[in-house]
Amino acid sequence: MLFNSLDFAIFLPIVFLLYWFAVQKNLTLQNLLIVTASYIFYGWWDWRFLSLILFSTIIDFSVGKALGKTTKINKRKTLLWISIIVNLGFLGFFKYYNFFIENFIEAFTFFGSDIRISSLNIILPVGISFYTFQTLSYTIDIYRGKLEPTKDFIAFTAFVSFFPQLVAGPIERATLLLPQFYVKRKFDYNKAIDGMRQILWGLFKKVVIADNCALLANEVFNNSHDLNASTLFLGALFFTFQIYGDFSGYSDIAIGISRLFGFNLMKNFAFPYFSRDIAEFWRRWHISLSTWFRDYLYIPLGGSRGSLGSKVRNTFIIFIVSGFWHGANWTFVIWGLLNALYFLPLLLTKNNRNNIEIIGFDRSWPSFKEVLSMFLTFFMTVLAWIFFRAESVRHAMSYILGIFSETIIDKPIFSNMMSFYKAIGLLLIFIIIEWFGRRGEYAISEMKWAKTKTLRWVFYIFLILLLLVFAGKSQDFIYFQF
Amino acid sequence: MKKFITTVIVFGIISLITLYTLDYLVSTGLRKSKSDTYNTINKIVDGTLNADIIINGSSKALVQVSPKILDTILNQNSYNLGMDGNEFIPQLLQYELYKKYNPKPKLIIQIVGNDFLQKKEELIGYMRFAPYLKLNGVSAMTEQYKGFSFIDYHLPFYRYSGYFGLIMDGLLSNFGIHRQIDLKYKGYQEKDYIWDNSFDKFKASNPNGIQIKMNNSSKEKFNQYIESLVQDNIHIIMVYPPTYLPSQDLIRNKKEVINFYKAVAKNNNVLFLDYSSNFISNEKKYFYNSQHLNKNGAERFTKLLAEDIKSTDILNKK
Structure with missing residues (x-):
């Protein structure tokens, strides 16, 4: 179901x-x-x-x-x-x-x-x-x-x-x-209302963000050999948001439903695309799996203690196993390996715990340095997701090579440009809501800007309308296949 | 718990009112829309179509019979109701709506064909019926197909979910703003295309040809439809249009299909014009694919059809 x-x-x-x-x-x-x-x-x-x-x-x-x-x-x-x-x-x-x-x-x-x-x-x-x-x-x-x-x-x-x-x-x-x-x-009224709100936000992420991005990402990944670099890059970008909207949307709905029944589940995503380095990304992405591997695999292996060699070995093991957990394909193994390579310099220079608090916790806007590090981390993540989405390692490699070509400045080509502009518009709305809600459990958990109940309800109805007007063609949840 | 249920109910009611309002705005707007999707059906339901001759059929009517040529030769006012990709059942509904809201036509040219009495699973272009689901008979027809789901019929606005362009068209049409205008002339869509390769692909994937399956219920309804036209004193001509001759060899039971139409025509004493062996069928230059005539072919065929109709003097008969 x-x-x-x-x-x-x-x-x-x-x-x-x-x-x-x-x-x-x-x-x-x-x-x-x-x-x-x-x-x-x-x-x-x-x-x-x-x-x-x-x-x-x-x-x-x-x-x-x-x-x-x-x-x-x-x-x-x-x-x-x-x-x-x-x-x-x-x-x-x-x-x-x-x-x-x-x-x-x-x-x-x-x-x-x-x-x-x-x-x-x-x-x-x-x-x-x-x-x-x-x-x-x-x-x-x-x-x-x-x-x-x-x-x-x-x-x-x-x-x-x-x-x-x-x-x-x-x-x-x-x-x-x-x-x-x-x-x-x-039964706790506040908990149940919060659950309903989180379900609504999860549905928005899945039905509006993930499903609309999926259409464009599928089009690009299925025809990647014939497309220019800018379209390939955008295809990878759409997949990046598809997988986030899809999986974190599912987690939000799951957590929200559990709250309706009086249960508390652990937070699974904490605004991972606002991370300033890859270590922070992995503290914010699929937290329940990352911490599972940390507690039941990484730490028993010795974790970050011991010699330099064992640290490196443990890092590679945990990321490769994590990749392999996602699916029986070399693409997932390479995805894990790539993340290990991203992570390793931070571990070796002892910079892997630099960014613990959410970005700009006490400010509205990030500093220029934070913006740069956020964009760099995001770009590295986008590249890694290409392996996650591609049919084979060869496909992923040709896709990445296609991005790094002179056609990166060409106009992107999608069969339905209206869908493209629509997805870009929706992503902008989504990122703005996520940014201003990043201090909460989920993006709309606090809504401090909405001082009255009426304002909050207007916002919920607005979300419901967005859900209906911009519902993408229904796709299965990606993580069902894992 | 009481507070929670009350909150959910109140929020649900407010949401429903919002959805009903939006549904109303979009539906009324789409009923005024002049876009390609809605222009013909809106004219039908408005009762402004009002033609002497109706051309009914699928894309085989839509792209192959030009009302302009018919009007010139027959000196009548005709309109093409052709529906792309749709077989007889949706065509019948469209005609029923026409009959309900417009004066009786003098003549119906019913274009038939191989896939005319098939029953597909999906209703192509089903969104054209979205603003009219509450009209008598519309949902009874659409429910026979995949397209609208249970929730589309029962939750306001849900049937427009995901159709951003349509929603915008609907909302804007209320203010007389039309983002797209139907450019078809009296329902006819000329296709100035050159021959594509779809037939070669079809032939390669079906080297032994295909068997046409005519749906029994559709056959029965077609019979009843012809009978009812005869009883209503509406002239009817059944027309099997030209199809590219080599493609006809791939229909293993072509004779059975043609014989069925001949039998219906004979039983009801109506005219059946079969152009499947006409010279046009032999000329590739008149087609853009094996089943459809291009603009040039359509004009040639319509002239021929109009002359044939004229020679029967059917429009002067009572």
């Missing part, structure tokens, strides 16, 4: 009303309703893969329980490995099997051997990368002694399958989300 579909528009109010009116007095029933709603939500796409979620849930619940009963290191390690192997095994099979087989065959062919292994027609279960990491955080944290194993199977099932964030995150930590299922949720 898509957030921006009629099905969901009917589903959500029904679940909301049942949750707060029919089962609000009983915690177990509230959790059970969440589990039922989540399974319906997921099964709407493909009910067969519910068995995978259920299996992961049972395994991790059992492993967690067993971990709680034993203090023997070897047994604890074995139990942890069972959880890791089962979860990553499913992920590996569904997401990476064909990639490894094809590359295995290519490698043998390169060395003159002819081997025959068939690739399989595998459907990638939606959201498998997200819920796998979420359940893994549960067993790893119990193993580390940071979390008590739960005895409440329904609460745990609700934690694994919680529908607002099941298919595209934010990837929640068991330490943060699971305890919220142990206590009865009380």
Whole structure:
């Protein structure tokens, strides 16, 4: 079920009303309703893969329980490995099997051997990368002694399958989300209103920004061989905003819906395109995944401690794994590698934590130096996204070479120039709103300029009208494929 | 909770009022629009079209029958209602609307063809019906196709969602500002094009030809339509226009299709003019693709058609 579909528009109010009116007095029933709603939500796409979620849930619940009963290191390690192997095994099979087989065959062919292994027609279960990491955080944290194993199977099932964030995150930590299922949720008017506002903003990002940019980005990436440099650059720029609007829009909707049900999810995006260096960008982009890798991969590897060699190694590992997490294609690996290369100079010169606060926190406008560093970081990000979007490494390379040519000053060519001007106009509105809202949880969370309720409502209706008037042709959420 | 629900309801009502207002402004504006999409349907519903001869059909009518030539030769006032990409069902609706709001025509030239009685999944150019969804029969027809969704019919303004250009046209037309004017002459769209290569591609991808599937329900409705015209004392001529001869060889059941039209004509005692084997069909220079005549071909064909109609003296018959 898509957030921006009629099905969901009917589903959500029904679940909301049942949750707060029919089962609000009983915690177990509230959790059970969440589990039922989540399974319906997921099964709407493909009910067969519910068995995978259920299996992961049972395994991790059992492993967690067993971990709680034993203090023997070897047994604890074995139990942890069972959880890791089962979860990553499913992920590996569904997401990476064909990639490894094809590359295995290519490698043998390169060395003159002819081997025959068939690739399989595998459907990638939606959201498998997200819920796998979420359940893994549960067993790893119990193993580390940071979390008590739960005895409440329904609460745990609700934690694994919680529908607002099941298919595209934010990837929640068991330490943060699971305890919220142990206590009865009380309806909070302000929290619910804030949730509604964040849903509206998320829809705007997805339907207006991402879907309009998608049309132009798809046109350019699908015909990149025939286009001039300025059009190629703009195509990459549109994809840059498409992926941001798409993914952060989804996160905003997920967080907003969770608030309607009395839950707090972690912030997943914090105005990443206003970053002044790539380290700051990675603290602001897909925060739930970056911090997951930091806590469960980077720090166990030694993090930024140790020798220069180990620092460099750890940086490359985390970025390459992060790239590979996104998809079974060398383009994602190169994307990760490129980001590691961007990051490395900052790490080596100990400048990776220079920009912690949001840009111009106590000012309206950035300094000239900040503008320059922001533009440079943004430009580097745009180049990296080309690998993320391209069909192959060769495609990405020819695309980038195409940008660095003399036609960069030529007039851009789009089949529908009206769509181009429309997208540029919408992006300008979007950037202005994001800039003035950058100190909040999300761009319109505070709206300090709107002193009265009437002004705020006028603004919401304006957003709804923009949503309707400028709705782009509906596209799937990009991160569903991960 | 009570406060939240009240807030949501009040906000919902204000939003709905805004959407109804916008819907009204855009719909009334589009009903005044002179753009290519709306000019003909607006004239139909306004009752200002008022022609003696109606040419009904798909693009095969739209680009192939010139009212100017018909008017000159037959000394009548004709109008081309051709709808690009649309088969009989939407054509029938358009005619029903014409009948409801305009005086009865003397003659209908119904252009038929191979795809005339097919039933497509999508309604091409469905937005032309958007301002008229509330009119009797319109949504009954559009619901048979992909195009408008459930929510389009029930939530005000939603059907215009994403059509920024149309919304602007609608709003501006209320003030008499028309961003685009329909340049077609009495509905006829001349195509001064040269031959394209679409036929070669079609031939390459369908070396064994194709089988035309005529929809049973459409066939039945077509029969009823012809019967009703006869009962209403409206003259009707069914016309199978020229199509590029080599393309006809790729229609495996061409005979079956033609025979169906012949049978309908015979049963209802109406005229069926078949130009599929006419000399024009053999001349590539008259076509821009295998199914459509270019300007030159259309003029040649319309003259021929007008002369044939004139020779039947049908317009002087009661």
